[in-house]
Amino acid sequence: MSANTPLRSAPGLPLKISNVSKSFATNRDVRPVLTDISITVNRGEFVSLIGPSGCGKSTLFNILAGLDRADSGEVVIDGVTLPLTGSAKRFRHRAAHCAYMPQDDVLFPWRTVLDNAILGLQIAGTGRAEARARARDLFPAFGLTGFEDAHPEHLSGGMRQRVALLRTVLQGTNTLLLDEPFGALDSLTRTDMQDWLHGMWRDMGWTILLITHDIREAVRLSDRVIALTPRPASVRGIIELSRPRGDGFEPSITSQEMMRAETTLTTLLHNT
Amino acid sequence: MDISRAVRTVRRLLPAILLGVLLLVGWELYVRISGVRPQILPAPSRVFAQGIAHSSDLWRHASATLQVTLIGCSLTLIVSWLIATAVDFIPWFRLSVTPFLVASQTIPIVAIAPLMIIWFGFGTLPKVLVIILVTFFPITLGLIEGFLTTSPTATALLTSMGASRWQIFYRLRVPQAMPRFFTSLRIGVTYAVVGAIFAEYVGARAGLGLYMSAQKNSFRTDLVLAAVALTALMSVALFLFTYLVQRIVAPWTVVTGKDTRG
Ligand SMILES: Nc1ncnc2c1ncn2[C@@H]1O[C@H](COP(=O)(O)OP(=O)(O)OP(=O)(O)O)[C@@H](O)[C@H]1O
Ligand SMILES: [Mg+2]
Numbered sequence: 001m002s003a004n005t006p007l008r009s010a011p012g013l014p015l016k017i018s019n020v021s022k023s024f025a026t027n028r029d030v031r032p033v034l035t036d037i038s039i040t041v042n043r044g045e046f047v048s049l050i051g052p053s054g055c056g057k058s059t060l061f062n063i064l065a066g067l068d069r070a071d072s073g074e075v076v077i078d079g080v081t082l083p084l085t086g087s088a089k090r091f092r093h094r095a096a097h098c099a100y101m102p103q104d105d106v107l108f109p110w111r112t113v114l115d116n117a118i119l120g121l122q123i124a125g126t127g128r129a130e131a132r133a134r135a136r137d138l139f140p141a142f143g144l145t146g147f148e149d150a151h152p153e154h155l156s157g158g159m160r161q162r163v164a165l166l167r168t169v170l171q172g173t174n175t176l177l178l179d180e181p182f183g184a185l186d187s188l189t190r191t192d193m194q195d196w197l198h199g200m201w202r203d204m205g206w207t208i209l210l211i212t213h214d215i216r217e218a219v220r221l222s223d224r225v226i227a228l229t230p231r232p233a234s235v236r237g238i239i240e241l242s243r244p245r246g247d248g249f250e251p252s253i254t255s256q257e258m259m260r261a262e263t264t265l266t267t268l269l270h271n272t
Numbered sequence: 273m274d275i276s277r278a279v280r281t282v283r284r285l286l287p288a289i290l291l292g293v294l295l296l297v298g299w300e301l302y303v304r305i306s307g308v309r310p311q312i313l314p315a316p317s318r319v320f321a322q323g324i325a326h327s328s329d330l331w332r333h334a335s336a337t338l339q340v341t342l343i344g345c346s347l348t349l350i351v352s353w354l355i356a357t358a359v360d361f362i363p364w365f366r367l368s369v370t371p372f373l374v375a376s377q378t379i380p381i382v383a384i385a386p387l388m389i390i391w392f393g394f395g396t397l398p399k400v401l402v403i404i405l406v407t408f409f410p411i412t413l414g415l416i417e418g419f420l421t422t423s424p425t426a427t428a429l430l431t432s433m434g435a436s437r438w439q440i441f442y443r444l445r446v447p448q449a450m451p452r453f454f455t456s457l458r459i460g461v462t463y464a465v466v467g468a469i470f471a472e473y474v475g476a477r478a479g480l481g482l483y484m485s486a487q488k489n490s491f492r493t494d495l496v497l498a499a500v501a502l503t504a505l506m507s508v509a510l511f512l513f514t515y516l517v518q519r520i521v522a523p524w525t526v527v528t529g530k531d532t533r534g
Contacts, residue, residue, distance in 0.1 A: 062428070067428050102425050102428060
């Protein structure tokens with residue numbers, strides 16, 4: 001894999017979730033969190049998951065990232081089925097097909113920006129020099145040139161998110177799982193970051209599954225928005241947005257279509 | 273070190289220096305005015321002059337004390353890291369070890385130090401053992417708790433990358449534990465000096481503790497106090513030394529001006 005092709009291509013759908021259910025045993029009772037979720041993401045697609053707080057979005061991501069297991073159902077990533085049972089080690093190995101960006105940026109203060117970016121590569125066994133070289137190639141595209149040796153505490157919120165995203169992308173997987181990447185940003189930075197992410201997605205050919213609370217963000221960015229019910233989460237509705245591939249960001253979708261989509265989503269999410 | 277930083281350092285130290293000078297002046301005045309006998313309470317000027325006069329003796333004993341302190345601390349570091357690491361990897365080990373950690377702290381040094389002399393003689397070993405006994409608890413506990421400050425999200429991130437338990441340990445848990453480790457190390461080294469002096473006091477061939485004991489027996493209060501002052505200097509020097517080590521080993525924990533992330 002060369003530095004210029006960070007994405008591995010593999011046969012099959014990048015992501016196919018079929019009838020996944022999950023509950024947590026609490027002290028008193030069993031709390032269902034996901035019921036019968038089915039989602040398919042095609043290669044190169046940008047799909048958003050939107051749902052009320054605490055409905056189970058992060059839990060679903062944990063399952064996709066191999067941190068947790070579904071009780072039933074099936075998750076297939078790049079044609080590989082995640083086992084529902086089995087040893088943790090095997091499980092993690094399989095799970096390395098999805099690159100997961102957690103809700104917090106989780107940048108390590110003891111690492112420079114460059115070394116934070118290469119964390120996933122190092123974990124996977126890539127040598128530090130090679131990992132750094134690969135990361136450096138992507139610094140300009142991520143707008144981080146000149147900050148290689150800075151420490152994360154000196155970065156703005158938007159930059160921190162870009163470092164976290166670079167770290168995610170460098171894992172060289174097909175599918176990026178982004179858990180509310182812009183949740184903590186102010187609205188101005190947030191819009192900038194959305195435009196930037198959208199551009200990167202278009203140019204780099206990523207497949208993205210994004211969690212958000214923000215209807216407008218979902219509509220601006222996605223090919224498809226999946227609305228979830230309150231806990232236990234199930235799919236309440238799916239909205240397809242026609243977004244001609246290869247076009248610029250703004251003109252690709254009319255403001256009328258956007259407004260219609262926003263209204264539909266609002267209705268979906270608020271009528272419980 | 274650039275000039276502005278030197279100025280800032282001096283300004284930070286100034287209150288402590290002023291207070292010290294004030295206390296010394298008060299003490300000196302009291303001794304001169306009251307006319308108390310030097311065997312009871314020598315003036316600081318006398319302590320200083322006699323300390324200088326006996327400096328080669330003092331230095332010989334101080335270096336013996338410093339040596340056992342450093343050996344003891346080094347051994348404690350090895351033992352602490354081994355135990356804390358084992359505790360971090362093996363949950364039941366925590367449960368079995370914690371009572372002994374706590375118990376090791378309740379052992380009265382007054383009782384155990386003489387026994388150490390009886391068992392191991394007047395050499396280095398009993399002093400080193402006493403030092404390990406007094407420093408081992410804070411340092412091990414600091415490490416164990418430092419590992420536990422690791423955030424679940426960071427652990428989840430590494431796990432999602434396919435990290436092994438060992439990778440999570442040395443790439444995440446160890447750096448995360450550094451602030452607490454150095455705090456406990458600072459407590460540890462100051463205990464170590466006190467422990468060394470005490471063990472030497474009970475019986476030794478050399479060391480500031482032995483020196484104090486001998487001078488006290490010949491009513492050389494001034495020399496006892498000179499040894500005490502030297503002990504205090506040594507503790508402060510070791511204390512500051514840990515900051516230097518921290519700056520080299522874990523520079524991100526000593527970023528000044530701005531809060532480091534927890
Ligand atoms: N390990 C666990 N044990 C018990 N309950 C859990 C556990 N993890 C999550 N939950 C519960 O599952 C529900 C869904 O949590 P999750 O974090 O997936 O929500 P979310 O949709 O990501 O919320 P937010 O939008 O606030 O991030 C919550 O009610 C939470 O309390
Ligand atoms: Mg969440």
